[in-house]
Amino acid sequence: MTMFAKRMEHVTGSAIRELFKLLGDPEIISFGGGNPAKESFPVDTVRALCDELLAREGSVLLQYGATEGYGRYLDAYIGYLAQEKGICAQRSNVLATTGSMQGIDLICKAFLDPGDAVLVESPAFLGALQTFNLSQAKLVPVPMDAEGVMTDALEELMREWRPKLFYCIPTFQNPTGKTLGVERRKRVAELAAKYDVIVAEDDPYCELRYRGEALPPIKAFDESDHVILLNSFSKTLSPGLRVGAAMGSAPIIRKLTICKQSADTHTANITQAIAAEFMLQGLMKPHLESIRPMYLERMNAMLDAAHRYFPRECALTNPDGGLFIWGEMPEGTDMLALFNRAVKERGVAFIPGEHFYCREELGKHTLRLNFSSEPVERIARGMEALGGLLAECL
Amino acid sequence: MTMFAKRMEHVTGSAIRELFKLLGDPEIISFGGGNPAKESFPVDTVRALCDELLAREGSVLLQYGATEGYGRYLDAYIGYLAQEKGICAQRSNVLATTGSMQGIDLICKAFLDPGDAVLVESPAFLGALQTFNLSQAKLVPVPMDAEGVMTDALEELMREWRPKLFYCIPTFQNPTGKTLGVERRKRVAELAAKYDVIVAEDDPYCELRYRGEALPPIKAFDESDHVILLNSFSKTLSPGLRVGAAMGSAPIIRKLTICKQSADTHTANITQAIAAEFMLQGLMKPHLESIRPMYLERMNAMLDAAHRYFPRECALTNPDGGLFIWGEMPEGTDMLALFNRAVKERGVAFIPGEHFYCREELGKHTLRLNFSSEPVERIARGMEALGGLLAECL
Numbered sequence: 001m002t003m004f005a006k007r008m009e010h011v012t013g014s015a016i017r018e019l020f021k022l023l024g025d026p027e028i029i030s031f032g033g034g035n036p037a038k039e040s041f042p043v044d045t046v047r048a049l050c051d052e053l054l055a056r057e058g059s060v061l062l063q064y065g066a067t068e069g070y071g072r073y074l075d076a077y078i079g080y081l082a083q084e085k086g087i088c089a090q091r092s093n094v095l096a097t098t099g100s101m102q103g104i105d106l107i108c109k110a111f112l113d114p115g116d117a118v119l120v121e122s123p124a125f126l127g128a129l130q131t132f133n134l135s136q137a138k139l140v141p142v143p144m145d146a147e148g149v150m151t152d153a154l155e156e157l158m159r160e161w162r163p164k165l166f167y168c169i170p171t172f173q174n175p176t177g178k179t180l181g182v183e184r185r186k187r188v189a190e191l192a193a194k195y196d197v198i199v200a201e202d203d204p205y206c207e208l209r210y211r212g213e214a215l216p217p218i219k220a221f222d223e224s225d226h227v228i229l230l231n232s233f234s235k236t237l238s239p240g241l242r243v244g245a246a247m248g249s250a251p252i253i254r255k256l257t258i259c260k261q262s263a264d265t266h267t268a269n270i271t272q273a274i275a276a277e278f279m280l281q282g283l284m285k286p287h288l289e290s291i292r293p294m295y296l297e298r299m300n301a302m303l304d305a306a307h308r309y310f311p312r313e314c315a316l317t318n319p320d321g322g323l324f325i326w327g328e329m330p331e332g333t334d335m336l337a338l339f340n341r342a343v344k345e346r347g348v349a350f351i352p353g354e355h356f357y358c359r360e361e362l363g364k365h366t367l368r369l370n371f372s373s374e375p376v377e378r379i380a381r382g383m384e385a386l387g388g389l390l391a392e393c394l
Numbered sequence: 395m396t397m398f399a400k401r402m403e404h405v406t407g408s409a410i411r412e413l414f415k416l417l418g419d420p421e422i423i424s425f426g427g428g429n430p431a432k433e434s435f436p437v438d439t440v441r442a443l444c445d446e447l448l449a450r451e452g453s454v455l456l457q458y459g460a461t462e463g464y465g466r467y468l469d470a471y472i473g474y475l476a477q478e479k480g481i482c483a484q485r486s487n488v489l490a491t492t493g494s495m496q497g498i499d500l501i502c503k504a505f506l507d508p509g510d511a512v513l514v515e516s517p518a519f520l521g522a523l524q525t526f527n528l529s530q531a532k533l534v535p536v537p538m539d540a541e542g543v544m545t546d547a548l549e550e551l552m553r554e555w556r557p558k559l560f561y562c563i564p565t566f567q568n569p570t571g572k573t574l575g576v577e578r579r580k581r582v583a584e585l586a587a588k589y590d591v592i593v594a595e596d597d598p599y600c601e602l603r604y605r606g607e608a609l610p611p612i613k614a615f616d617e618s619d620h621v622i623l624l625n626s627f628s629k630t631l632s633p634g635l636r637v638g639a640a641m642g643s644a645p646i647i648r649k650l651t652i653c654k655q656s657a658d659t660h661t662a663n664i665t666q667a668i669a670a671e672f673m674l675q676g677l678m679k680p681h682l683e684s685i686r687p688m689y690l691e692r693m694n695a696m697l698d699a700a701h702r703y704f705p706r707e708c709a710l711t712n713p714d715g716g717l718f719i720w721g722e723m724p725e726g727t728d729m730l731a732l733f734n735r736a737v738k739e740r741g742v743a744f745i746p747g748e749h750f751y752c753r754e755e756l757g758k759h760t761l762r763l764n765f766s767s768e769p770v771e772r773i774a775r776g777m778e779a780l781g782g783l784l785a786e787c788l
Contacts, residue, residue, distance in 0.1 A: 003558065003590075004649055005507050011652055035458050043452030050444045050664075058437030062632035064429050098492055098636075098658040105657050109528065113399050114508075131656040134503065164397065196397075238456035240663040242492075255398055258405055262525040263499050263657065264492040268665050269634040270444075 007114075007136050029382030031369040032349035034174065034323060037298075040291040040372075041238055042283070049277045053270065061269040067261045069096025069245075073272035076279035077231070077245045085217055087229075092250040095257055098267045100204050100232035100244035102260070104128050107165070107200050107228060108135040109259040110252070117163035121149050123326075123356030123363055125174045125202065128167055132358075139358035142166075146317075148173065148180030151187040158195040165198045170218055172205040172322025175356045175368040179215065179320060186221045193224035198252075204232035204244075207288055209321035210296035225249035228256075233275050235323070236288060241271040295372055299325070301379045302371040309387030311394055316369075323372045326353070329390065333365040338393060346385040401508075401530050423776030425763040426743035428568065428717060431692075434685040434766075435632055436677070443671045447664065455663040461655045463490025463639075467666035470673035471625070471639045479611055481623075486644040489651055492661045494598050494626035494638035496654070498522050501559070501594050501622060502529040503653040504646070511557035515543050517720075517750030517757055519568045519596065522561055526752075533752035536560075540711075542567065542574030545581040552589040559592045564612055566599040566716025569750045569762040573609065573714060580615045587618035592646075598626035598638075601682055603715035604690035619643035622650075627669050629717070630682060635665040689766055693719070695773040696765040703781030705788055710763075717766045720747070723784065727759040732787060740779040 053061060068074065074094050081087040081094075097103045104127070112118070114136035120129065122141030132139055140161050142149045149168060157163070166188070170180035180188070192199045201218045219229040228248035233241060246256055260266070278284055302325055306316050310327075317326045329335065336352040343349050353366025371379060447455060462468065468488050475481040475488075491497045498521070506512070508530035514523065516535030526533055534555050536543045543562060551557070560582070564574035574582070586593045595612045613623040622642040627635060640650055654660070672678055696719060700710050704721075711720045723729065729746040737743050747760025765773060 003505070005503065005505050005510075007507075008504060008649055008652070038453045038457055041453050041456040043448060043456060046456065047445060047448040047452060050448060051441060054437060054441035054444065058441060059432045059435050060634075062435040062437060062440065062634045063432055064628075064633045098662075101656070102658045109399065110402060111397070111399050113401075116399075127656065127659070134653065134656050234458075239458045239659075240454075240456045242658060242660065242662040255402055258402070259528065262495070262521065262528050264496045264636060265521070265633075266636065268492075268636040268662050270665065271662050 007134050011130065011133055028343060028347050028349055029374055029378045029385070030349045031371065031374070031382060032351050033370050033373045035373050036235055036239060036323070037291070037294065037372050039294065042287055045278070045283060046238065046274055049274050050270065053273045053277065061273055065266045065269045067257050067266045069094070069267065070269050070272040070276065072280065073276040076276040080279055081247060086220060087217070087247070089247055093247055093253055095246045095253050095260065096267045096272050097230070097244040097246055097260070098264055099234060099239070099242040100202060100230045101127055101131070102263065103230040103244055103246045104131050104167070104200065104202065106246070106256045106259045106263065107198070108132065108137070110255040111164050111198055112137050116165070117161040119154065119157055119161070119163045119166040120358055121168050121173065122358065123175050123353060123366070124167065124358065125169055126355050128202070129358055132167070141358050141362070144176065144178060146178065148178050148184060151184050151191065154188065155191050158191055158197055162195070163197055165200060166192065167200045167202065169202045169205070171203055171215065172208060172319055172324070174205070174322070175324055175351070175353065176326040177317045177319030177322050177324045182215050185215065185218045188218050189221035189223070189227060192222070192226035197226065199227040200230065201227055202230045204235050205322040207236045208292065208295060208323065210292055210299065212320045219247065225252070228252060236284065237275060237278055241274060243267065243271045243275045295323070297376060298371045298374070298379060301376040302369060302383060305380045305383030306387070309384045311387065311391040313394055314390055323370055325369045325371060327367045327369060329365045329367070330394070331365050333393060335365060335367045338389060342386055342389055346389055348382040348385045350386065401528050405524065405527055422737060422741050422743055423768055423772045423779070424743045425765065425768070425776060426745050427764050427767045429767050430629055430633065430717070431685070431688065431766050433688065436681055439672070439677060440632065440668055443668050444664065447667045447671065455667055459660045459663045461651050461660045463488070463661065464663050464666040464670065466674065467670040470670045474673055475641060479614060481611070481614060481641070483641055484644070487641055487647055489640045489647050489654065490661045490666050491624070491638040491640055491654070492658055493628060493633070493636040494596060494624045495521055495525070496657065497624040497638055497640045498525050498561070498594065498596065500640070500650045500653045500657065501592070502526065502531070504649040505558050505592055506531050510559070511555040513548065513551055513555070513557045513560040514752055515562050515567065516752070517569050517747060517760070518561065518752065519563055520749050522596070523752055526561070535752050535756070538570065538572060540572065542572045542578060545578050545585065548582065549585050552585055552591055556589070557591055559594060560586065561594045561596065563596045563599070565597055565609065566602060566713055566718070568599070568716070569718055569745070569747065570720040571711045571713030571716050571718045576609050579609065579612045582612050583615035583617070583621060586616070586620035591620065593621040594624065595621055596624045598629050599716040601630045602686065602689060602717065604686055604693065606714045613641065619646070622646060630678065631669060631672055635668060637661065637665050637669045689717070691770060692765045692768070692773060695770040696763060696777060699774045699777030700781070703778045705781065705785040707788055708784055717764055719763045719765060721761045721763060723759045723761070724788070725759050727787060729759060729761045732783065736780055736783055740783055742776040742779045744780065
């Protein structure tokens with residue numbers, strides 16, 4: 001019967017998205033998701049903007065748009081890059097994407113042949129791993145310490161593997177919450193130039209900083225046009241709108257645009273227009289200021305509860321922002337087995353960390369905790385329940 | 395410097411989308427586009443639905459959604475298939491797509507390895523040709539007569555090439571406007587089963603019928619689960635919303651869903667919700683009834699003007715619906731050269747037909763005329779200008 005393509009052979013769907021479906025029960029306290037808090041969405045503002053936009057230019061928004069993106073959106077994004085990141089971009093350097101995920105997919109299409117080596121953080125964002133697997137890439141893990149990927153190891157692996165691509169989330173990484181230090185960011189840009197490796201810098205969490213100073217993206221150090229910066233409105237405005245953007249050299253953006261023509265023609269105009277107005281009307285900054293305290297409170301509630309209820313043998317990261325805390329239990333612990341017990345016996349969910357590794361034998365003793373989706377009181381309760389279970393299995 | 399993937403080598407971007415950019419001048423009468431008439435968009439209705447939806451379930455619509463699609467949208471689409479097409483589908487048989495274009499892209503991902511043969515109508519939809527080229531498929535043209543693809547030739551080519559896929563637009567085809575006869579539809583379904591070929595049945599124009607009886611889709615004759623039906627709201631409601639759907643067997647839809655996870659996670663919720671309400675509140679039928687007369691009037695204006703002003707040597711199709719009329723000049727005419735003269739000297743644009751062929755030597759004497767984007771008076775004027783030029787070069 002039906003012969004699917006070779007790339008489908010070992011791909012079974014996102015483990016996390018499948019787990020999500022089991023977590024529909026509202027009784028279960030879930031640290032398993034990666035969703036922004038539903039309380040964070042500026043529903044009334046989006047509603048007013050939608051109405052304003054459709055009244056003003058409805059028949060333009062409902063018509064086909066350019067693959068490159070809706071003009072006001074691209075200009076607003078260029079303004080954001082200049083103001084917030086000190087990055088100078090022209091229209092030819094930017095592309096609207098249907099969420100940041102599409103940026104990763106377009107980069108795979110434009111750059112990867114089957115068998116090409118791709119370096120990824122270890123652990124890495126699961127969705128990206130799946131996309132690279134569908135591209136039949138050879139995934140090579142780059143070790144991390146508390147400050148993110150170790151650049152000496154990165155250089156060795158670049159020399160050894162001659163990869164096409166290095167994919168990373170330098171700020172409040174998914175799944176670890178770690179942030180790559182500024183000197184390492186410079187070094188990544190240098191290594192990309194030296195070894196002619198494209199860097200896909202995925203930066204969806206950078207605006208969710210709760211303490212400390214913002215760091216420049218790797219792109220800010222990129223003098224050789226090897227870095228493609230991916231931004232997203234999923235963690236700041238709304239993931240349901242599916243709006244992101246890619247920024248890079250004009251020849252690279254041109255190839256990504258050609259790939260996007262074939263992928264979905266263009267991103268929905270109305271969703272781009274909403275994001276554009278959100279930026280241009282100065283609504284983003286006050287919105288971010290209104291949601292950060294809630295996330296900080298939840299993160300602190302989780303860290304406090306971990307301190308109180310988790311066994312000391314479980315080492316946790318202590319992020320400055322983002323949505324995730326990462327835990328490492330002693331080697332030998334099987335967090336996948338524990339996941340089932342946690343859900344069934346304790347009514348609490350997390351993501352077993354092994355899903356974030358590109359090699360099967362890695363990370364069985366690790367877990368990812370999301371603090372954005374539950375109120376403070378349930379975070380404390382869930383962490384107490386989970387801590388008890390972790391202590392039991394030591 | 396940067397090494398792009400092999401698939402990018404011979405791909406230069408959609409010729410049509412590049413031509414579009416030249417046609418910004420409002421003085422030029424354009425038969426070159428494929429856009430629905432801007433007058434056809436139900437702006438006020440969409441505005442009201444948006445407002446209603448965001449008030450009712452704003453925080454759900456702004457949150458991440460399921461890759462499979464927004465529930466009410468899927469159910470509305472299932473209802474449409476049952477009522478309008480006599481096709482019985484479950485949730486596991488349908489997938490929301492970011493426009494019908496994404497459906498083609500997902501089918502390529504799920505089924506095609508480099509070098510796989512894909513049969514296409516000759517001429518075929520340009521966007522699909524580009525997507526197949528990016529998939530490094532071997533494209534094989536299937537000849538057409540007035541009733542669409544010739545199924546005897548189709549069988550021969552299936553036997554000879556053992557293709558993975560046959561892609562077609564059976565109703566009011568882009569670019570020819572031709573409609574595949576009902577017996578041939580049955581035959582395509584039989585051949586797909588006999589030769590184990592997946593049929594991608596792209597059906598974006600079926601609701602734009604201006605005369606004659608609706609025909610069942612090939613999918614209605616598919617007893618062996620070889621047909622994937624692609625539907626779209628781009629030609630009925632709005633292309634700018636980027637909402638379409640794929641329907642097929644559960645195992646196929648599952649694979650397409652996995653590919654979509656990596657492509658854009660999910661289609662924007664709000665755009666799916668608008669399309670859902672449009673169907674569920676019974677707004678589609680009156681809307682279609684309101685736009686068909688305008689399109690029929692424009693099509694007739696174009697056919698009348700062709701009769702009056704075009705040389706008899708130019709054979710034109712006489713469609714029952716859709717957006718396009720196809721012309722064939724005597725062999726030896728170079729319509730690409732004529733295109734430049736038409737735009738510059740006569741202020742009228744069309745698409746040179748060779749862009750719709752998968753082999754370079756084909757179709758140089760053909761042209762595609764779109765009648766949906768210009769008012770009747772300008773259609774008559776543009777056809778007179780173009781007819782004069784065509785007569786000159788005989």
